[in-house]
Amino acid sequence: MATRFALMIVPAAADDERTHFTDTFRSVDPKAPALSIGELSTQRGDGIFESIGVIDGHPQQVDAHLARLANSAAICELPLPNIAQWRQAIAEVVLHAERGESVVKLILSRGVEHGPMPTAWATLAPAPDFSAPRERGIRVVTLDRGYDSGVPERAPWLLLGAKTLSYAVNMAALREAHRRGADDAIFVTTDGFVLEAPTANLIVRQGDTFVTPAPTGGILHGTTQLAAFDYLAQQGFETRYEVIPTDSLAHVDAAWLVSSIRLAAPITAIDSVPIPADPALTHALNAYLLTPHD
Amino acid sequence: MATRFALMIVPAAADDERTHFTDTFRSVDPKAPALSIGELSTQRGDGIFESIGVIDGHPQQVDAHLARLANSAAICELPLPNIAQWRQAIAEVVLHAERGESVVKLILSRGVEHGPMPTAWATLAPAPDFSAPRERGIRVVTLDRGYDSGVPERAPWLLLGAKTLSYAVNMAALREAHRRGADDAIFVTTDGFVLEAPTANLIVRQGDTFVTPAPTGGILHGTTQLAAFDYLAQQGFETRYEVIPTDSLAHVDAAWLVSSIRLAAPITAIDSVPIPADPALTHALNAYLLTPHD
Structure with a gap:
């Protein structure tokens, strides 16, 4: 199903204790170009993800998904995710969910080749009818x-x-x-x-x-x-x-x-x-x- | 090394017998956004690639690389590449090579999720000093x-x-x-x-x-x-x-x-x-x- 909302995220360090991460988020048109061809996710599948079910705008089991994201990052030697930042990103994208079932996808890529930091984004799309x-x-x-x-x-x-x-x-x-x-x-x-x-x-x-x-x-x-x-x-x-x-x-x-x-x-x-x-x-x-x- | 030139390619069918594919090419700024977040290469590493050495502007062993690209496409059940089109894309990107060693990268992705066709691009970058x-x-x-x-x-x-x-x-x-x-x-x-x-x-x-x-x-x-x-x-x-x-x-x-x-x-x-x-x-x-x- 077509993505309804996409948020690019500038990943914060895991120990960044800010309470608000809004200025690290930037919404982008899901259909418009948003990633450069130097993206290592695209060149080497070098990154990690989570897919979270959303019911009537409520993201399911966010703690378990973020714990698994952190575990995947550790295994892949990616910078550990800032859990508070990802939680706020999820809260932001689910605002665009309609009633019924949706899916939030979180992606943390190793970044752009020779770039300084990982690339991250979150999307919201209606769930397929299962x-x-x-x-x-x-x-x-x-x-x-x-x-x-x-x-x-x-x-x-x-x-x-x-x-x-x-x-x-x-x-x-x-x-x-x-x-x-x-x-x-x-x-x-x-x-x-x-x-x-x-x-x-x-x-x-x-x-x-x-x-x-x-x-x-x-x-x-x-x-x-x-x-x-x-x-x-x-x-x-x-x-x-x-x-x-x-x-x-x-x-x-x-x-x-x-x-x-x-x-x-x-x-x-x-x-x-x-x-x-x-x-x-x-x-x-x-x-x-x-x-x-x- | 920083990519010097990037060419997005609208993949032609393998049996398309056109002699010129120039209108299927579009150069893009390697640093600018060029891919949407729906790209399956980025979401699932779902695509194939080749890296071709370039010596003083001459791409090495293009036939062998394109044969392998076609073999990878067959294994992955991707649409078979149009060899003439990829050959022209390579010829186009190597025009931007300087003297010495460069690298051409070819990428063929399964495309955008729920999209109609594969996504493809070719890049040229100076080779690292090996x-x-x-x-x-x-x-x-x-x-x-x-x-x-x-x-x-x-x-x-x-x-x-x-x-x-x-x-x-x-x-x-x-x-x-x-x-x-x-x-x-x-x-x-x-x-x-x-x-x-x-x-x-x-x-x-x-x-x-x-x-x-x-x-x-x-x-x-x-x-x-x-x-x-x-x-x-x-x-x-x-x-x-x-x-x-x-x-x-x-x-x-x-x-x-x-x-x-x-x-x-x-x-x-x-x-x-x-x-x-x-x-x-x-x-x-x-x-x-x-x-x-x-």
Whole structure:
């Protein structure tokens, strides 16, 4: 959906204790040129981002998103974000949200080549209509991520666990899923464990326990997965972080891909094996996720 | 070095048989905003690129670079580039080169989100002074790329072999090399074979034979490596594409990282093990690479 509002941000140092950052913001026409061709985000995907769901103008789970942005910056050795500044930028862009669902995107790039500082911006756009995947569900395929489970710890330069702008592989995995007649993909390790989807986290149900792969090992810690676990715990279910063997996926009692904008999409089949549905729980979970919360 | 000239390009279809593409070019101020925040290159590193060396205004090995650009486009399912159009764009930007060494960069992005077509541009900048690494050599470390040798064939969605804009990992590997007191890195597989450097190819000497890792298996086929092999063959040496076990690196008779702009940088140490130098051959090889050729 077309971006409605865009704010360029001059990033402040993490320890800048100003209370107002308004003079570091500059709104720009989302369709007009705003970035120079020297941008390292564009030349090398060298930067990080967050996508935040907005419900009736309320940005969801801002703390969790900003904590993850800071974690991504640390992994990528970018200057740590000033949390107060980003919080004010989010507050500024959501003023342009209409009723219903929107999405705020935050981008922190390493900056212009040979330039003095990072480049940063925030945008607001209406969210796509995801009622079909939420209600009717999605078919997924498992795709080899090429890594064994030991790689993230062994090779931190592979930046697993950071939400970088280098998403060409994530986009290619979605194209491969579509080519196979599916809607989405689940990455798996070469040694037989489940990781995450290209732009979502997996939650599976085993009896009355809900499990997601441990967010060690280079899996992005999903903000929506955190919210879903909060809801499930409130309902008296057990929630756990565990390694999930790929071959156990055929035997789960239900499964969802959860992400900030599409929210909880129930999985109807994994590699063509039907997965049981739980429409009542899916509906209740999405109703919770669609309620403004922090 | 600061970009001297930038040309935005409206990409023509690969089969567009026009002879003149001048009206698809528009020069822009390299420092001024030229790209919108909806650019997928900047949001997702979703695009491909080439860096071409320019000697006294002559772009080196344009055919090989454009063939690789087309191959990257095919792997990434981008519209295939119109080779005649890119050739004219290169000819246009090199008009702004001074004597000595410059670099032309070509970028083909998937375009603006929800936009109708890819975005493309070409830039010209003076090349950095690489006389020190060419003459004094570089220290390198081997870094785990996380993949075994079978991954590129098994998982084409990982885009190995495409020169994509998603280079955050390549940049992180260079930072890791610097942290270890080295100048550059060589990626190796988890099953013990040599791949490539983050922005260069490896050539090793074993007696009178020169070997580079086979450009199957997800290694970018280096244009400068091709030129170096041409030169070495002219000198009566044998050249070969072969798998190179990582543990054989300690026993090579000489080694170089070769790339389009830095050209042949002799390796003086790999993981702190000294590598024999061949200053005469290195000098002759760089003299050849610095001679205008196609």
